Amino acid sequence: MKFSVILLAFGSLFAFKTIAQTHKIYGVVTDKKSSATIPFVDIFLLETKQAVQADVEGNYSIGNVSNGTYSLIFRMEGYSTDTLTGIEVKNSSVNVSYAMNEPRKTDTLDIVEIIHVVDKGGDPGLIKEMKEDASVKDGITAESMAKTGDSKVNDVLKRVSGASVQDNRFVVIRGLSDRYNMAYINGAPLPSSESDRKAFAFDIFPSNMLDNLTITKTATPEMPGEFAGGVITINTKAPTDKNYQSIQIGTSFNTLTTFKNFQTYEGSSMDWAGVDNGARQLPNGLPNSATYNTLSATEKADYAKLMTPSWGITNRKALPALNLQYGIGHNFQVAKRNLGVVFAYTYQNNFSTNQNIRREFEEQAAGVVQKMELVDTVYSQRFLNSGMFNLMYELNKRNTISFNNLYSINSEDRVNIRHGVREMDSDPHQYEKSSNRWFTQNNLYTGQLEGNHEFKKEGMKFNWVGGYSNVERSVPNMRRVVYQKSALSEDDTTAHYYAVIQNNGTIPTAAGNMFWSNTKEKIYSFKYDLTIPWNISKVETLFKVGGFQQFRDRNFSARNFGFSKYKTSSVAFDNSLLSLPEDQIFDPSHLGLQANGLGGFKLEEATKVSDSYVASSMLNAGYVMFDTKIMAKFRMVGGVRAESYHQRFSYTEAGSNVDRQIDTTVIDLLPSMNLIYSLNKRMQVRLSYYRTVSRPEFRELAPFAFYNFALDNILSGNPTLKRAVIDNLDARYEFFIGNGQLFTVSAFYKNFTNPIELVSRTGVSGAAELYYTNVPSATNYGIETEYRIKLDVFSKNKESKFLSQTTLYTNFSLIRSQVDVSQINGSSANTRPLQGQSPYIINAGLQYEHPTKDWTVNASYNVIGRRIFIVGNIQEPDVWENSRHVIDLQFSKTFREKFTLKVNLRDVLAQDLIFYQDLNANKKYDKGTDNRWQETNFGQTLSLSLNYKF
Secondary structure, three states, X not given: OOHHHHHHHHHHHHHHOOOOOOEEEEEEEEEOOOOOEOOOOEEEEOOOOEEEEOOOOOEEEEEEEOOEEEEEEEEOOOOOOEEEEEEEEOOOOEEOOEEEOOOOOOOOOHHHHHHHOOOOOOHHHHHHHHHHXXXXXXXXXXXXXXXXXXXXXXXXXXXXXXXXXXXXXXXXXXXXXXXXXXXEEOOEEOOOOOOOOOOOOHHHOEHHHEEEEEEEOOXXXXXXXXOOOEEXXXXXXXXXXXXXXXEEEEEEEEOOOXXXXXXXXXXXXXXXXXXXXXXXXXXXXXXXXXHHOOOOHHHHHHHHOOOOOOOOOEEEEOOOEEEEEEEEEEEEEEOOEEEEEEEEEEEEEEEEEEEEEEEEEEEEOOEEEEEEEEEEEEEEEEEEEEEEEEEEEEEEOOEEEEXXXXXXXXXXXXXXXXXXXEOOOOOOEEEEEEEEEEEEEEEEEEEEEEEEEEOOOOOOEEEEEEEEEEEEEEEEEEEEEEEEEEEOOOOOOOOOOEEOOEOOOOOOOOOOEEEEEEEEEEEEEEEEEEEEEEEEOOEEEEEEEEEEEEEEEEEEEEEEEEEEEOOOOOOOEOHHHHHOOOOOOOOHHHEOEOOOOOEOEEEEEOOOHHHOEEEEEEEEEEEEEEEXXXXXXXXXXXXXXXXXXXXXXXXXXXXXXXXXXXXXXXEEEEEEEEEEEEOOOOEEEEEEEEEEEEOOOHHHHOOOOEEEOOOOEEEEOOOOOOOEEEEEEEXXXXXXXXXXXXXXXXXXXXXXXXXXXXXXXXXXXXXXXXEEEEOOEEEEEEEEEEEEEEHHHHOOOOOOHHHHOEEEEEEEEEXXXXXXXXXXXXXXXXXEOOOOOOOEEEEEEEEEEOOOOOEEEEEEEEEEOXXXXXXXXXXXXXXXXOOOOEEEEEEEEEEOOOEEEEEEEEOOOOOOEEEEEOOOOOOOOOOOOOEXXXXXXXXXXXXXXXXXXX
């Protein structure tokens, strides 16, 4: 990838391009008559359409202003709307303080019609949306994303109040696991990106393609009825009035990975693009599973000769990560109407190396004994190849049509090198050396066609959005080699490692196991609503009626093969093969009958009839809703949503080979009521009640069992799952201070009936087995607070530029939950917290922006409290994920309007991620006392990026 040449080219461009400095317009707004400062004045810069709001002391600042002549509009209820023209900016920032007049009878507000164009990617636009929305909503904008330097949506979500991220991909909201959230993009639902869980992996989306990301935590009738934590809405970039182009190149260096030894294997020639070109695909000519199982040993030996991938592991140096981004926005005139176009492309190629130590323990009469310790070195190369193309066409001033498109290829190529010991409580021990090659490719297309139509009657609107999403997840030829020996110690030279090969059949933990799977899922959706205003005296009401249809279709197929010993009454197996290294043992010359007349390996299929399934669902929903304002202070939003959910799930039952089908229709009435009272223009209080549901995901129903090499366990579904019903209560106080500042406090309570959880099955020998089940009931409650303020509010020195340019932002959540497991066989207690629920979440940051030099420093901090990772039983205690403190630092410098240089240092502390079993039940991790079940190390990452706008 000629990485050094690309860096040199951009360095030359940076050196020879003339750099132009940008500046600011700032000042204080006062009352002309009394000279007192006026807080919360809206200020608009006409030429750039930038909007800001004065703070509590009347101070304002508008940045990124180049040399030129400008006009400002000052607007505040109770004062005349004034326009100040002829403001010259020339080579420095300009102080424009202004004294506002009392209102005049002849004043009109026609001039401020342009202010309704709000930048959705800016903080003021999001704060306005949070204040005016009927639901409790939190989020983050493109402006804030740029300040924290997060390159993917999974990192962005860590900054949102009440949210945390598991496995660096899946979001947890209000302590509820990912299965209790819904993901939407531009108003249309997203399918699950995972084959084995109800979840969406948000590392699929690069952050540079977003205007904003919001999490809605309470419901109105127009919202989907299936969530408990929150509805995550991704809004991709929309066309703007200003034409632009930008290109960015970036790289990063990890202390554990970059320029260090990196192990990989022979893949395909298109791996650099995140695409397997067929090199890993199942060979042509293999019969179907039913036919294959009837073949003779000789026929299976012949088919083994088709399986000829390279099994060797090779070494290379891990290069610095590569991050390329390009974006363009342009406006055209089509039939004398404006057509806005946005295109963005992102390519990321990132290496990582981690060490993962996994242990298992068992309670015996003599106490807790360690049964196993496996040490994995995980070499992972991730690819993101993503493009976005959005259109917006203005039919006229009242009608617009938008067409949004995003295609993303997100892939991971992973090698696990394992060594360790099993049966540690007996002599001899069982020592193991193994390796796993695992390529996963996710292809996602999502598109939305949206229409917004306003009628001549003020307030009457008709909006609609049709969505289509298609996700395909493939795991082509995940394969492993396993060697074991029995000895008193690993350095015992009298014992030798031999490949674990079955005589007949194959198991997932054996050498030569090969696994293929493919998941295809499509979602078609259509949402529409009509808003009708109805005003009587001082009571303003908006009636809204609408509907929603969603059809999902999923097809999952898997095939599981492995090598076994080829021996018959006339052919003896060549036992010398078992001691060959992994790059030689499955050489084509060792497959089938060998040249020496001895048997090599034959091909066995271990695919079960339950390993594939077909599923579909149809959701029909309708709602009626009212939004009433009384005396300008009180607002009431309520109504009811009806959802009819028809689900079909077809599979073949293992063992009996009987075809089974789940065919159910459930109708739910979901009422909701939201009360909002405005204490003044900047403060309001919310109260909410709403009912929601959480339905079983297709994979949670599937009895298909999958062996996870990384966690050394098996995951199974449960066809008997029922949907969960959740009753929710929320209260919230909001103070919109102005100038991007806010303060909120929320309290919530949730009561679950039949919640779905992932638990450990009792009485299972061999690898641990996890499965999904309903528990009778659970509660979840807590408080959240968020504030974003300038530090000068704490100082008597209001002239301090340092304090006025320094922002402190924090969101904190304190959460508790209780699950009733008194009726669950094998549970270790009568109650416990919900799986995945953290007792607290803290996101905090401090940011300083220089008033004239256009550089910014940002420090952010994130920590979550311990949470249950795997629900245990009387045989195995719960596995807890320990808290981990994360600190990120960023410095950015803008050179005029053209160049922005960013330097990020991520995960400064690089603390180990520890999973443990809390043996002394003191609700914390005690080294040396608790079972250290698993630990993973991380390194610090230094990243550099250069962005050029033209």
